[in-house]
Amino acid sequence: MGFHALDEKSLVRYIESTPSLSSLLGHRLHEGLSVKEVGDGNLNFVYIVVGDQGGSFVIKQALPYIRCIGESWPMTKERAYFEAMTLMKHGQLCPEHVPEVYHFDRPMALIAMRYLKPPHIILRKGLVAGVEYPLLAEHMSTYMAKTLFYTSLLYLSTTDHKSAVADFCGNVEMCRLTEQVVFSDPYKIAKYNHWTCPYLDRDAEAIREDYQLKQEIAELKSMFCERAQALIHGDLHTGSVMVTANSTQVFDPEFAFYGPMGFDVGAFLGNLILAFYAQDGHANTRIERHEFKKWILKTIKETWNLFQDKFIDLWKENWDRCGDAYPAEIYSKPELRQQVQQKYMQELFHDTLGFGGAKMIRRIVGVAHVEDLESIQDAEKRADCEHQALELAKMIVKERFNFQTIDEVLAAIIEKNVPTSLE
Amino acid sequence: MGFHALDEKSLVRYIESTPSLSSLLGHRLHEGLSVKEVGDGNLNFVYIVVGDQGGSFVIKQALPYIRCIGESWPMTKERAYFEAMTLMKHGQLCPEHVPEVYHFDRPMALIAMRYLKPPHIILRKGLVAGVEYPLLAEHMSTYMAKTLFYTSLLYLSTTDHKSAVADFCGNVEMCRLTEQVVFSDPYKIAKYNHWTCPYLDRDAEAIREDYQLKQEIAELKSMFCERAQALIHGDLHTGSVMVTANSTQVFDPEFAFYGPMGFDVGAFLGNLILAFYAQDGHANTRIERHEFKKWILKTIKETWNLFQDKFIDLWKENWDRCGDAYPAEIYSKPELRQQVQQKYMQELFHDTLGFGGAKMIRRIVGVAHVEDLESIQDAEKRADCEHQALELAKMIVKERFNFQTIDEVLAAIIEKNVPTSLE
Numbered sequence: 001m002g003f004h005a006l007d008e009k010s011l012v013r014y015i016e017s018t019p020s021l022s023s024l025l026g027h028r029l030h031e032g033l034s035v036k037e038v039g040d041g042n043l044n045f046v047y048i049v050v051g052d053q054g055g056s057f058v059i060k061q062a063l064p065y066i067r068c069i070g071e072s073w074p075m076t077k078e079r080a081y082f083e084a085m086t087l088m089k090h091g092q093l094c095p096e097h098v099p100e101v102y103h104f105d106r107p108m109a110l111i112a113m114r115y116l117k118p119p120h121i122i123l124r125k126g127l128v129a130g131v132e133y134p135l136l137a138e139h140m141s142t143y144m145a146k147t148l149f150y151t152s153l154l155y156l157s158t159t160d161h162k163s164a165v166a167d168f169c170g171n172v173e174m175c176r177l178t179e180q181v182v183f184s185d186p187y188k189i190a191k192y193n194h195w196t197c198p199y200l201d202r203d204a205e206a207i208r209e210d211y212q213l214k215q216e217i218a219e220l221k222s223m224f225c226e227r228a229q230a231l232i233h234g235d236l237h238t239g240s241v242m243v244t245a246n247s248t249q250v251f252d253p254e255f256a257f258y259g260p261m262g263f264d265v266g267a268f269l270g271n272l273i274l275a276f277y278a279q280d281g282h283a284n285t286r287i288e289r290h291e292f293k294k295w296i297l298k299t300i301k302e303t304w305n306l307f308q309d310k311f312i313d314l315w316k317e318n319w320d321r322c323g324d325a326y327p328a329e330i331y332s333k334p335e336l337r338q339q340v341q342q343k344y345m346q347e348l349f350h351d352t353l354g355f356g357g358a359k360m361i362r363r364i365v366g367v368a369h370v371e372d373l374e375s376i377q378d379a380e381k382r383a384d385c386e387h388q389a390l391e392l393a394k395m396i397v398k399e400r401f402n403f404q405t406i407d408e409v410l411a412a413i414i415e416k417n418v419p420t421s422l423e
Numbered sequence: 424m425g426f427h428a429l430d431e432k433s434l435v436r437y438i439e440s441t442p443s444l445s446s447l448l449g450h451r452l453h454e455g456l457s458v459k460e461v462g463d464g465n466l467n468f469v470y471i472v473v474g475d476q477g478g479s480f481v482i483k484q485a486l487p488y489i490r491c492i493g494e495s496w497p498m499t500k501e502r503a504y505f506e507a508m509t510l511m512k513h514g515q516l517c518p519e520h521v522p523e524v525y526h527f528d529r530p531m532a533l534i535a536m537r538y539l540k541p542p543h544i545i546l547r548k549g550l551v552a553g554v555e556y557p558l559l560a561e562h563m564s565t566y567m568a569k570t571l572f573y574t575s576l577l578y579l580s581t582t583d584h585k586s587a588v589a590d591f592c593g594n595v596e597m598c599r600l601t602e603q604v605v606f607s608d609p610y611k612i613a614k615y616n617h618w619t620c621p622y623l624d625r626d627a628e629a630i631r632e633d634y635q636l637k638q639e640i641a642e643l644k645s646m647f648c649e650r651a652q653a654l655i656h657g658d659l660h661t662g663s664v665m666v667t668a669n670s671t672q673v674f675d676p677e678f679a680f681y682g683p684m685g686f687d688v689g690a691f692l693g694n695l696i697l698a699f700y701a702q703d704g705h706a707n708t709r710i711e712r713h714e715f716k717k718w719i720l721k722t723i724k725e726t727w728n729l730f731q732d733k734f735i736d737l738w739k740e741n742w743d744r745c746g747d748a749y750p751a752e753i754y755s756k757p758e759l760r761q762q763v764q765q766k767y768m769q770e771l772f773h774d775t776l777g778f779g780g781a782k783m784i785r786r787i788v789g790v791a792h793v794e795d796l797e798s799i800q801d802a803e804k805r806a807d808c809e810h811q812a813l814e815l816a817k818m819i820v821k822e823r824f825n826f827q828t829i830d831e832v833l834a835a836i837i838e839k840n841v842p843t844s845l846e
Contacts, residue, residue: 340641
């Protein structure tokens with residue numbers, strides 16, 4: 001059977017004829033089956049399917065174009081294959097934070113996976129609402145440490161690594177999309193770019209004229225294109241995570257490929273920084289979101305520090321059967337081992353800041369914005385938040401090699417968070 | 424037909440039954456056909472085939488193990504496929520310096536290519552004999568600039584680049600071999616390591632104990648494994664080049680894959696530096712090879728400078744249809760363009776020094792040595808040359824980021840070339 005786009009009706013027929021799915025729902029399928037389309041993302045159709053005996057799952061189907069733009073921007077539906085492969089691989093490495101895949105149909109570009117029931121919500125929506133998630137840093141640091149460490153040459157042999165790299169080269173269309181929207185469009189006049197007019201007109205122009213910034217962006221882009229460091233999620237913003245007080249689930253890895261680790265860590269931290277700067281736009285008084293802003297900063301700090309600790313712990317645990325990058329015999333002396341680990345984490349930290357800044361910039365002057373900022377109704381207030389975020393982002397891209405610790409980054413974030421014109 | 428190793432007799436039958444080869448030799452094949460096995464390399468069998476009507480070619484067959492070690496070190500014969508693909512690709516980009524491929528038989532791991540007739544000799548043998556090649560820098564800089572530029576993202580689209588990267592991930596066995604002999608074995612006690620005993624015992628030990636060096640080697644190794652910058656030759660030492668006064672031909676790219684450009688440029692320059700330090704071992708007086716040493720230094724300098732100029736010229740020529748790394752619209756301003764090009768070349772220079780130094784070290788304390796040094800009969804004299812080369816190599820690996828120009832490298836080379844104990 002070839003590809004056909006499903007709607008709510010044809011989806012039911014598809015489920016009926018797919019035993020691995022219908023068996024999840026129990027008997028008497030026709031009666032009491034609830035199917036709801038909930039895709040609010042930019043790219044795909046997503047259905048929640050719930051049976052009347054408690055069985056449930058989510059069906060995600062990729063269409064051969066970008067949903068939020070339409071058929072005028074074609075996009076290979078093969079992305080579903082890479083998403084399914086990554087969900088399964090990352091799920092195997094970190095089952096506690098990745099939804100289980102029940103079924104994958106490559107010709108149909110269709111994935112059935114665990115339904116993350118309420119009260120799970122998209123992390124970004126929780127951050128807009130000002131909700132704290134005390135375990136977020138703990139969970140996300142675990143997810144990133146495990147998925148990145150175990151797919152890198154710190155754990156894998158060159159043979160396994162190159163074979164996986166070759167497979168994921170096939171996800172080139174999604175890499176091209178990232179290259180365009182993250183590393184190219186914001187730095188030129190581009191059709192789909194937009195920003196808060198007229199307040200940010202000068203900011204957008206300044207970005208197009210900032211030679212030092214464009215130099216750094218070029219180097220980050222080359223690293224994105226050339227460096228096959230680990231199987232990265234590829235789109236790890238706060239809209240790719242669902243949370244409750246106790247649960248953190250990472251999904252939507254359709255941009256996954258072997259790329260630089262800092263692109264994932266930076267995407268997550270960069271989106272937390274955007275959430276931070278957006279808070280003043282959601283508050284009516286500076287005091288209103290004050291505690292929540294402190295929690296975001298604490299979460300940024302803990303996410304990085306816990307990630308670093310857990311990553312190094314995995315490295316230590318796996319030292320003797322470690323991957324081809326650092327043969328145990330050569331790096332056996334404790335001081336040397338510590339030295340190479342420190343250097344590795346320092347470089348990853350700098351990559352994280354560079355990619356994190358790039359991801360922030362593109363969310364303010366590029367094609368796809370974030371709800372954190374878009375939901376601020378007052379344009380001038382929104383522009384103030386965005387301007388601060390842009391200033392921080394440009395600075396950490398350009399000055400990233402001067403930062404040694406996440407505390408220095410927090411200090412810089414606070415420094416740019418000046419009282420706004422409306423206060 | 425499956426694989427079978429040829430000998431001189433079965434080779435003639437193979438040629439007879441292969442029209443693309445027999446047609447090169449003309450009629451009356453049986454009579455006057457000269458077949459000579461000349462493989463002096465580490466890995467393969469090589470036959471020169473000459474007909475009595477002037478037709479000729481070389482047949483190279485890969486065997487499923489490493490020739491110089493024997494069947495105890497198996498090695499995939501698929502390397503012949505990657506060699507043939509690279510000869511054809513590099514030959515298309517730079518036909519003046521790559522021998523033409525007439526025929527490729529993948530199951531037989533067999534390549535037929537142009538016979539580089541006398542007076543062509545292996546460059547390394549010319550350097551041992553003290554012969555100057557006035558066009559060497561000109562030719563090698565052209566070869567490296569063209570093959571590296573046109574296979575990088577400075578020229579290619581991401582789509583073409585990722586597809587080629589994926590193909591060459593298949594040459595993983597050869598990458599593993601490089602990782603082992605260049606980046607691992609010299610830094611530990613390893614079965615096949617050897618050096619000029621007892622004179623270099625302390626030098627070899629010092630390398631195994633040099634934490635800073637091992638740190639840098641780890642980073643170079645990661646770059647070798649992870650960074651798919653261009654289709655590199657992968658083994659570009661002076662034994663992979665044949666020369667006459669007017670001709671320079673690069674062959675044997677069986678280690679080719681998408682890797683860091685500096686690995687090729689560094690291999691070539693590093694081997695020229697080894698040739699330089701070997702000269703005092705071939706001279707009976709310090710004056711004897713004095714002029715030749717000056718020529719080697721001049722060639723090192725010109726090779727880098729011409730390479731840099733030609734590489735940037737190709738970049739400028741191809742600016743408007745340039746690859747995905749630096750979109751013309753974003754980097755259109757002349758000052759910015761110059762700035763990104765300078766930065767690119769500076770990083771490539773530092774990579775070149777790092778890989779060049781690593782390639783020198785492995786030729787002195789690793790498994791495979793070079794004739795430049797091995798042909799020095801007097802062990803103490805040889806050890807003096809090797810010690811100087813090692814000191815320079817360790818220094819440029821560790822201090823490479825402090826070098827700005829090739830002149831500074833030449834000064835460092837000369838500084839380490841102290842009068843030896845025998846003078």
